[in-house]
Amino acid sequence: MSKTQYAQLSDHVEPDPINPDEIDRRALLGNWINSNPDTNSIARIKVFESNNKLQLQVFAVGPDGIIDWGTTTADVFAAGPASRAGAGFACTYDFGFAEARFQAMIMKGLLVLAQFHLFKDESKRAGYFLREYFAMTHDHF
Amino acid sequence: MTQLEFKQKSHLHPELIDANVNADKLVGRWINTNWETRGIAECTVGPDLNVTIVGVGEDGPITWPAVKATPFANLEEEAGQRTMALTATFDLGFMRADTHMRINKGVFVIVLFVTFLDGSGRANYLNREFFYRQA
Numbered sequence: 001m002s003k004t005q006y007a008q009l010s011d012h013v014e015p016d017p018i019n020p021d022e023i024d025r026r027a028l029l030g031n032w033i034n035s036n037p038d039t040n041s042i043a044r045i046k047v048f049e050s051n052n053k054l055q056l057q058v059f060a061v062g063p064d065g066i067i068d069w070g071t072t073t074a075d076v077f078a079a080g081p082a083s084r085a086g087a088g089f090a091c092t093y094d095f096g097f098a099e100a101r102f103q104a105m106i107m108k109g110l111l112v113l114a115q116f117h118l119f120k121d122e123s124k125r126a127g128y129f130l131r132e133y134f135a136m137t138h139d140h141f
Numbered sequence: 142m143t144q145l146e147f148k149q150k151s152h153l154h155p156e157l158i159d160a161n162v163n164a165d166k167l168v169g170r171w172i173n174t175n176w177e178t179r180g181i182a183e184c185t186v187g188p189d190l191n192v193t194i195v196g197v198g199e200d201g202p203i204t205w206p207a208v209k210a211t212p213f214a215n216l217e218e219e220a221g222q223r224t225m226a227l228t229a230t231f232d233l234g235f236m237r238a239d240t241h242m243r244i245n246k247g248v249f250v251i252v253l254f255v256t257f258l259d260g261s262g263r264a265n266y267l268n269r270e271f272f273y274r275q276a
Binding site: 004005006007008009010011012013014015016017018020023040041042060061062063067069075076077078079080081082083084087088090093095097098100101103105114116117118119121123124125126127128129130131 | 145146147148149150151152153154157158159160162178179180181196197198199203205211212213214215216217225226228231233234235236238239241243252254255256257259261262263264265266267268269
């Protein structure tokens with residue numbers, strides 16, 4: 001009898017062991033541009049691999065131009081517990097005065113990015129949430 | 142006046158200062174719109190923002206330990222609405238589920254990022270499910 005622990009029936013699977021590094025990340029890799037040209041948040045995201053880790057470089061919109069957030073490592077998530085298809089990622093940027101947590105998923109070819117911003121300074125700013133859409137730039141048309 | 146630190150324009154949004162983060166619209170019992178789900182059957186958000194999730198099990202419902210959610214203000218209107226979001230992390234020992242929850246057009250949406258911690262060989266994965274308010 002199976003001893004696999006689960007908290008929802010969809011997790012009651014016993015696939016051939018899947019190493020996180022085996023998750024196919026190709027759908028995530030590329031340059032993603034915000035669908036909203038008037039955004040006050042992230043303009044574009046470069047998603048790439050380095051040392052077999054998924055890396056992000058975020059370029060945000062600042063009052064005086066683009067702000068390069070630098071790179072961070074993201075955890076890759078598949079489409080299901082028995083899937084090897086990468087469907088999204090999660091990561092955190094820690095700026096000291098604030099933290100930005102990302103949860104991203106691919107939907108119909110778009111990258112849907114949920115951002116959670118938490119302030120750690122004394123500014124009394126409330127934590128806030130943003131959800132934006134990004135398209136992968138390409139030269140097919 | 143103290144200069145606020147920022148990494149994007151929205152960090153300077155004036156409505157963030159002393160914002161009234163009201164979660165009333167999220168409070169209640171929410172039932173999965175898909176009665177054939179093999180995932181989350183229902184979710185209850187209490188006035189204190191304690192969140193309880195009930196998963197679908199083989200032999201009946203599986204109630205996850207309740208956790209306190211963190212509220213987030215929402216600066217953007219979506220479909221003419223501005224509702225806040227919650228995040229909650231459920232640590233079940235063998236797995237962790239990092240979730241966020243929000244309302245879109247009256248539908249309660251849970252997005253789940255599951256990480257297995259038990260070496261079972263299952264892939265970490267994400268899922269999204271939709272819920273209606275129990276009258």
